[in-house]
Amino acid sequence: MSITRRHFGLGIAAISLNACGGSSTLGPRSTGSTSGLPADLRPTPNVAYDAWVASFRGRAGSSGISDATLASGFRGTGYLPGCVKRDRNQTEFKRSLEDYLSIAASDERISKGRAAFGRHSGTLNALEAKYGVDATIICAIWGLESFFGERRGDVPVVSATSTLAFDGRRGAFFEKQLIAALKILQNGDTTPAQLTGSWAGAMGHTQFIPTSYQAFAVDYTGDGRRDIWSDDPTDSLASTAAYLARNGWTRGLRWGGEVGNSAPAGTVIQPQAGGPKFAVTSNFRAIKRYNNSDAYAIGVGHLADRIGGAGPLRGSFPPDATGLTxxxxxxxxxxxxxxxxxxxxxxxxxxxxxxxxxxxxxxxxxxxxxxxxxxxxxxxxx
Incomplete structure (x- = not known):
């Protein structure tokens, strides 16, 4: 099976993950405080959105969503203009691999990663034994996706996905995410208040979109819920391991490495002209199923190596376009x-x-x- 986790990359701390609340036609207006929230991620009255939500009710019912789930899922939600703004303003941002790795494997991220691995080594090693995915790779993805759980996102997923489905630029895709999010609630994996994530609906410690959650998330703790939102990252880490295992990960094979630095045999790539070369294996391609970017996959692999005790890259990068190293x-x-x-x-x-x-x-x-x-x-x- 080969299912792409998401069709867009959230990057590493590339977007602001903010909180919001609001209203819709399917439930009363929330009376919770919205102080301190960014204005464009607060629900805004929108008659056309309300009409879209009313029409969505029938399609949701055909997909097996109950009236009770619709009522509870939409209670306190609403149209978020900031989601539309961010979706439409996504530009192709070109960052050099050197800059990307400076962020992905910064001293702070390495330090936090080693500490996080130490705290959760029992779980991570058990996941490696069960799924065959290197424990440091799982930890590195956690680090790149949410800074080891510190940046999970506070935007209500029903608000975000319904807003983007209504907007229509990728309407069919986001309506699928909305239905999947409502099924998460109907299955009892979490509550409407806890069903939060990024402005585009990516959720939890390792930022699953709702359809990928439905396909790959696991209840590793055995409490009856696939809970990727709580402070305990166990189900999120297990879900990431399950995702990679089902998307081509080979047990015992390294992702790759810098050429000339004990790299395994593999395809040689040089993502930045004049910079280090990397020999990559099929597990590199498995990481790219999580986020289809060479830079992301190298970032995950290199951060994993550093968490595991390896040193920095030996090769150097050339000066940038301004002549500065x-x-x-x-x-x-x-x-x-x-x-x-x-x-x-x-x-x-x-x-x-x-x-x-x-x-x-x-x-x-x-x-x-x-x-x-x-x-x-x-x-x-x-």
Whole structure:
């Protein structure tokens, strides 16, 4: 069997996971507090959405959803304009592999990963024995998907999926997710209040969409519920292991590794020109069934290796388009911060905060505030 877990990548901490609440035509308006929630993820009155929800009732019934489940599932939900905005504004963002790995296998993520593995080693090793999937790979996916459970998402899944089904850009896909989410409630795996996730409906510690949950989630704890939402990650980790096992994972085979660094035999790829080469195996392709990206699969594999005690990559990456190496970019961030232009850390990844710091510094010394780094800018910082 080969089923793609989801048709979109949420990335590693690439989206803000926010909370919301609201109303719909199928239930009374929630009286819970919405203070502190982002405005575009709070339910907004929308007559057309209400009409769509009313028409959906019949289709849901044909799919086996009871009136009671519809009533409880939609109670306190509503149209979320922020979900539509995020779905329509998904652009093809090109990040170099070097930058991606700087985030995926950052010192903080490695440290947290080793600590998380230590806390849950009994469960992770038992899952490896049962499903054949390397325990560190399971842990690494957990780390990339939700920062080891810290960023699971607070958006009600029924609100998110119904909003995106109504919007229509990927209406059929999200209506399937909505029906699957309602079946989760009908089966008693969780409650409407706990059925939360990302703005696009990905849920739990390892970010399953509802249809993939239905296909692969397991009740490993034996409590009668496939609970991927609770603070206990056991069912989520087991579900991830089950997913990989059913999507081609080979027991005892490494994912791959850096060429020249004890890599297994496999297909050689070089995702970034001038950067390290990797020999990858069929298990690399199994990871890509979770998220169809070479960078993601290398990120999972490399983070897993680091959690397991391996060192950093030996190969180097070439300078970027501005002529700066990663060490140069780290130095740039440190020097800007020292001069009072905060870059929010020094990881060598020049994101929006670093670009703003560059612009502010340029303005302060009479230069055009382009926000673009350069070797000259680095030298000017002393």
């Amino acid at each position: 990663k060490d140069d970019r780290v130095a740039l961030q440190k020097r800007l911060t020292a001069k009072g232009f905060d870059t929010d850390g020094a990881d060598g990844v020049l994101g929006p905060k670093s670009q703003k710091a560059i612009s502010d510094y340029q303005s302060s010394v009479g230069l055009e505030p382009t926000g673009i780094p350069s070797p000259e800018l680095l030298r000017s910082l002393g």
